[in-house]
Amino acid sequence: MAESTDAREEEMPELSDCEEEEEEDEGQWLEEEEEEEEAAVSCLFCDRSLSSVPVTLQHCTAEHHVNLVDVIRKHSLDDYGYIKMINFIRSKKCDASCLTGLSDGPLPWESEDFLRPVLQDDPLLQTDPEELCDLQGSGVSACPSSGAPSHDALLHRARAAEERARQSEEALSRAMDDLHKLKVLAQGLVLNAAPGRAGNQGTVAELREDEDEAYFGSYGHYGIHEEMLKDKVRTESYRDFMYRNPDVFRDKVVLDVGCGTGILSMFAARAGAKKVIAVDQSEIIYQAMDIVRSNQLEDKITLIKGRIEDIRLPVEKVDIIISEWMGYFLLFESMLDSVLYARDHYLADGGSVYPDLCNLSLAAVGDTERHQNRIAFWDDVYGFNMACMKKAVVPEAGVEVVKADALISEPAVIQTLDCNRVCLSELEFASDFCLKITNTTECTAVVGYFDIFFDKGCGNKVTFSTSPQVTKTHWKQTVFLLETPMSVQAGEELQGKINVRKNKKDPRSLLVTLELRDRKQNYSL
Numbered sequence: 001m002a003e004s005t006d007a008r009e010e011e012m013p014e015l016s017d018c019e020e021e022e023e024e025d026e027g028q029w030l031e032e033e034e035e036e037e038e039a040a041v042s043c044l045f046c047d048r049s050l051s052s053v054p055v056t057l058q059h060c061t062a063e064h065h066v067n068l069v070d071v072i073r074k075h076s077l078d079d080y081g082y083i084k085m086i087n088f089i090r091s092k093k094c095d096a097s098c099l100t101g102l103s104d105g106p107l108p109w110e111s112e113d114f115l116r117p118v119l120q121d122d123p124l125l126q127t128d129p130e131e132l133c134d135l136q137g138s139g140v141s142a143c144p145s146s147g148a149p150s151h152d153a154l155l156h157r158a159r160a161a162e163e164r165a166r167q168s169e170e171a172l173s174r175a176m177d178d179l180h181k182l183k184v185l186a187q188g189l190v191l192n193a194a195p196g197r198a199g200n201q202g203t204v205a206e207l208r209e210d211e212d213e214a215y216f217g218s219y220g221h222y223g224i225h226e227e228m229l230k231d232k233v234r235t236e237s238y239r240d241f242m243y244r245n246p247d248v249f250r251d252k253v254v255l256d257v258g259c260g261t262g263i264l265s266m267f268a269a270r271a272g273a274k275k276v277i278a279v280d281q282s283e284i285i286y287q288a289m290d291i292v293r294s295n296q297l298e299d300k301i302t303l304i305k306g307r308i309e310d311i312r313l314p315v316e317k318v319d320i321i322i323s324e325w326m327g328y329f330l331l332f333e334s335m336l337d338s339v340l341y342a343r344d345h346y347l348a349d350g351g352s353v354y355p356d357l358c359n360l361s362l363a364a365v366g367d368t369e370r371h372q373n374r375i376a377f378w379d380d381v382y383g384f385n386m387a388c389m390k391k392a393v394v395p396e397a398g399v400e401v402v403k404a405d406a407l408i409s410e411p412a413v414i415q416t417l418d419c420n421r422v423c424l425s426e427l428e429f430a431s432d433f434c435l436k437i438t439n440t441t442e443c444t445a446v447v448g449y450f451d452i453f454f455d456k457g458c459g460n461k462v463t464f465s466t467s468p469q470v471t472k473t474h475w476k477q478t479v480f481l482l483e484t485p486m487s488v489q490a491g492e493e494l495q496g497k498i499n500v501r502k503n504k505k506d507p508r509s510l511l512v513t514l515e516l517r518d519r520k521q522n523y524s525l
Contacts, residue, residue, distance in 0.1 A: 041123045044068075044089045045096045053127050064096035071099050072129050075107060082129035084114035091118045228324070229263060231474040233464050238264055238324065241354065241454035241462040242271040248457055249273045252319040257308055257342050258335060262288035262301065264322050269300045276301045277318065279308050308342050317348035328399050329478040330360045330450040331427060331500065332525055334508045336417075340424055353419040357453035360417075361467070364409035364435045364443045364494060365402060365479070371444035374398075374481060390483060397512065397525040398479040402447050402468040408488065409435040411467070414498055420456065428501040435494040442485035443494070446514060448478040480514055480523050 040049040041056040045064045050056040061067050072082060088109035089099075098108075117125055229235055242249060242264075250272040256265045259278035265288075268276050278288065278301055285305045292301045304311055321342055327333035343353050378389040414431040437443075447468065454462040466475045488494060499513040503524065512523040 039121070039123055042119060044086070044124070053123050053132075056124070057132070060096070066096040066099050068099075069132050071102075072133060075102070075104075077129060079129060080115065081107070081109075083125055084109040084111075086122065086124050087114040087116065087118050090122075227474050229261065233471050233473045234324065234475075235263065237452070237454070237462055237464040238322070239267050240460075241458065242267045242322075244460035244462065245454075245458045246272045247459070249320065253277070253315055253317070254320045254322060255279070255313070255318040255342060255346060257321060257323040257339050258325060259288060259303070260284055260324075262291050262303070264324060265301050266292070266295060266297055268320075268322060269297050273300065273320075275315070277304065277313055277315065278302065279304045279306065279311065279313075281305065281307045308338050313346060316346075317351075318346050319348055319351045321347055321351070321353045323353075326358070326450065326452065326475065328475060329397070329448045329500075329510065329512075329525055330358060330417075332508070332510055334427075334502065336419070336427060337424060339419065340422070343420070352456045354456075355452045355454050356419050356456045358417045358419070359413050359451040359453075360415040361411040361413050361449055361451070362433055362435065362496075362498065363407050363411045363447050363449075363468075364437060364488065365406050365445040365447050366408040366439060366441040366488075367403070367406040367444050368442055368485065370406075371481065371485060375483065394481055394483045394521065395523050397523040398481065399476050399525075400479055401472050402477045402479060404469045407447070407468060408439040408441055408443060409437050409494065412436075415500075430497065430499040432495070432497050435496065437488045437490055437492040437494055439488075440490045441488065443488045443516075444482055444485045446480045446482075446496075446516070448480070450475075478525065480512065480521070482516070482519070483521065486516065486519070 040051065041053055042049055043056060043059060043064075045060065045066075048059065050059055057068055071077075071085070075081065077085060085107075088094075091114070102108075119125075248271075249268055251274045252272075254265070254268045254273045254276045256262075256268065256276060256278040259265050259280045260282075261284060262278055265276045265278040278285075278292075280288065280303075285303055289303050292298050292303065302314060304313070321339065323335070323339045323342075325333075325335035325339050327335065339353060347353065375390055375393065378386045378393065412433040412435055414433050415429055417426070435446075449466040449468065451465045451467070452463060464470075464473075466473050466477065468477055494516065496517075497515040501511050503509040503511050510525040512525060514521050514523065
């Protein structure tokens with residue numbers, strides 16, 4: 001063991017030898033960089049060619065009385081500003097005095113045109129302005145006798161080059177992420193536009209950076225699709241409607257608006273549809289492509305990425321439009337707008353939209369415990385009066401599960417929509433209603449829910465409800481809390497009025513005004 005250790009010690013060079021080797025390697029590297037720096041630099045203000053960038057800067061200071069570093073600092077020029085300045089001077093062939101006389105106002109090189117190089121491979125454009133400022137600030141200068149950068153200057157540049165390399169690696173990583181996204185997009189296009197597979201032509205519509213970005217982005221997350229698929233009331237109702245009415249779908253062309261994972265499209269294909277066109281704007285459509293292919297349905301289902309309003313379908317007309325467009329309180333998200341657009345532009349005469357009928361209903365709620373927890377809570381919060389918070393809390397309509405035994409009235413239908421006939425303007429409405437009270441108690445809220453019908457031409461009709469009295473769905477119910485409870489008597493008919501309209505600032509959300517007796521309250525959803 002000792003002999004081995006001694007041998008290793010003999011083989012290891014002295015520390016000073018290592019340092020010498022490092023200095024030799026560093027010196028060799030610096031010599032190579034110095035050789036690269038020998039490209040001639042044309043002066044900005046005369047016809048002279050200088051040996052390096054530092055020498056050129058010294059020449060400009062000594063001969064033309066302008067310090068470019070001072071100009072950079074004075075006007076806080078970034079990389080682009082510096083590049084524009086160099087190209088401006090070269091293109092305009094201006095005198096040095098034009099720089100020294102500049103005010104703090106707009107600079108004459110603001111135009112993007114000055115990003116275009118005047119001289120190809122201009123060494124001044126390849127120089128980092130921040131590095132120039134650092135060099136001058138540290139007192140580093142070129143060697144006057146040789147015209148070459150000093151050893152310290154080259155070391156400084158080496159460190160700066162390392163930092164730029166690090167930043168470039170980060171930029172490259174981001175670019176690779178973007179490239180991957182483009183690759184996924186391209187794969188979808190190639191998959192769906194392959195020759196001989198006309199039944200699976202993929203299209204990507206022009207993306208719009210508007211208020212829909214966040215909306216469609218939310219449907220790119222997998223969790224929301226898992227929640228909807230696991231909603232048996234919802235998913236099995238669509239399945240049963242299609243599987244139990246194959247005569248409705250046999251040899252038909254079907255459009256699925258907002259297809260998500262493609263489950264409804266695959267139901268339609270299995271039900272006998274000749275062709276299904278599935279449209280969705282969110283990123284989930286790339287998974288839908290894989291799902292369709294995994295189930296050997298790519299010859300029947302065409303997947304198109306884009307908003308139905310922006311794209312062009314590969315057919316002039318469709319026989320059936322299916323969509324799961326319903327949002328909270330039925331109309332939240334305004335996806336029905338897109339379904340109606342598709343109906344008006346693509347549905348053939350005699351065709352149908354499914355689901356075809358929808359009811360929106362209200363009922364009175366008596367849940368004092370819930371009201372206490374949400375509203376009265378603010379009267380005493382750890383000994384502090386926060387009652388002013390009620391004005392902010394009450395107008396927020398809640399989406400939650402209401403217990404069936406909390407209902408204290410019979411339901412009242414406030415709106416019925418026939419999706420084959422309804423106009424866009426009818427999606428904003430006002431309606432009078434009457435709630436027949438069944439319990440003598442305190443009314444603490446009004447609850448809203450909807451019922452869905454697959455009816456037109458169906459031998460086996462299918463319906464489902466989001467009422468508190470049936471199996472809960474992912475839509476739950478929409479609750480409009482009253483600021484103060486209202487006493488009601490069994491048998492009483494509680495008269496009211498509701499106004500539902502879109503929020504102009506966010507068209508996918510709703511503004512609801514509810515009137516009960518002499519009270520009036522605005523809500524947002």
